[in-house]
Amino acid sequence: xxxxxxxxxxxxxxxxxxxxxxxxxxxxxxxxxxxxxxxxxxxxxxxxxxxxxxxxxxxxxxxxxxxxxxxxxxxxxxxxxxxxxxxxxxxxxxxxxxxxxxxxxxxxxxxxxxxxxxxxxxxxxxxxxxxxxxxxxxxxxxxxxxxxxxxxxxxxxxxxxxxxxxxxxxxxxxxxxxxxxxxxxxxxxxxxxxxxxxxxxxxxxxxxxxxxxxxxxxxxxxxxxxxxxxxxxxxx
Numbered sequence: 001x002x003x004x005x006x007x008x009x010x011x012x013x014x015x016x017x018x019x020x021x022x023x024x025x026x027x028x029x030x031x032x033x034x035x036x037x038x039x040x041x042x043x044x045x046x047x048x049x050x051x052x053x054x055x056x057x058x059x060x061x062x063x064x065x066x067x068x069x070x071x072x073x074x075x076x077x078x079x080x081x082x083x084x085x086x087x088x089x090x091x092x093x094x095x096x097x098x099x100x101x102x103x104x105x106x107x108x109x110x111x112x113x114x115x116x117x118x119x120x121x122x123x124x125x126x127x128x129x130x131x132x133x134x135x136x137x138x139x140x141x142x143x144x145x146x147x148x149x150x151x152x153x154x155x156x157x158x159x160x161x162x163x164x165x166x167x168x169x170x171x172x173x174x175x176x177x178x179x180x181x182x183x184x185x186x187x188x189x190x191x192x193x194x195x196x197x198x199x200x201x202x203x204x205x206x207x208x209x210x211x212x213x214x215x216x217x218x219x220x221x222x223x224x225x226x227x228x229x230x231x232x233x234x235x236x
Contacts, residue, residue, distance in 0.1 A: 066122060069214040073121035073128075075225035084110050085137055089205065091230045094118050094130060094222045108137045119222050128215035131191060138204045146176045149197055153206045154180070159193075174199030177227065181213070192216045194223040200232035 064070040081090035082099045085108060093102055095118045104110045112133040120127030134157065144152075146169050154160065163181040170176075176197040184190040193210035207230060209223045 068120065068122040068125045068128075068218060070217055071122055073119045073218045073221060075221040076119045077222060077225055077229070081229075081231070084135060086235060088201065088233050088235050089135065089137075089230065090233065091135070091207075092226060094133070094209065094219070094226055095127070097130065097133065102133060110135045119218050121218065128211055128218035130209065130211055130219065131189075132193070132208070132210035134206075134208050136206045138206070140174075140199050140202045140204045142174075142199075146171055146174065146197065149204060150176055150178070150195075153197060154195070157195075157206070157208055159195075174204070180208075182210075194220070194227060196227040196230075198232075201234050203232075205230075205232065 076095040077092040078095075078098075079092075081092045082102070083090055084104060093099075094116075096116050097112065097118065101113050101116060102110060103113055112130065116130045117127045118130050136153075136156075138153075150164075154162070154164075159180055159182060162183070164178050165181070166177075166179040168175075168177045176195075178195050180193045180195055182191040182193065190213055191210050192213045193208050196207045198205055207227055209219075209226065211219045211223075
């Protein structure tokens with residue numbers, strides 16, 4: 001689903017042209033452990049007789065490995081970042097998202113122009129669909145707590161009433177991240193999204209990437225990797 005058409009007028013009042021002022025040096029959001037680690041310190045646990053039969057090393061079952069709704073796919077992003085907002089944001093886009101389909105719709109706001117088939121890791125099964133992706137910049141207000149920013153941005157993106165989970169926040173670094181579950185609108189499909197909000201160069205940047213809940217396991221590592229590797233450059 002393309003959510004650009006349902007964004008509230010709040011996003012128009014918040015968005016400001018990025019790069020219109022000279023600001024402090026660029027920063028990147030904290031690497032907050034979003035990418036899953038498989039390191040077990042070299043220790044393995046021998047299962048008891050009859051326990052975990054048919055399980056893979058990561059604890060999933062053989063059936064899960066062939067189920068595209070359960071199998072967790074490795075992250076796949078572009079080899080090189082694309083620049084947005086006057087060369088002030090560098091982002092490694094998810095697989096099959098390019099500068100041709102993730103475009104600046106207006107100053108300070110970029111959005112996916114159509115659904116994109118992206119990551120998949122089950123043989124003979126199509127890749128998961130990215131149903132929405134957006135990047136927006138707002139003038140930073142350091143008096144606002146990150147929870148206030150969250151509430152305003154969630155409303156601006158049309159996610160009011162959605163369930164929020166897996167929240168990570170660092171007020172000192174002006175960083176917030178969460179998973180958002182959206183119920184199905186009338187005649188539509190439910191969705192699940194990663195939202196990241198981070199301050200840099202006197203702007204607050206919001207990135208959201210959305211897919212169907214059944215495709216979340218295929219896309220979540222890619223979404224976290226895109227968010228983790230997005231960087232911000234001070235305008236010249």
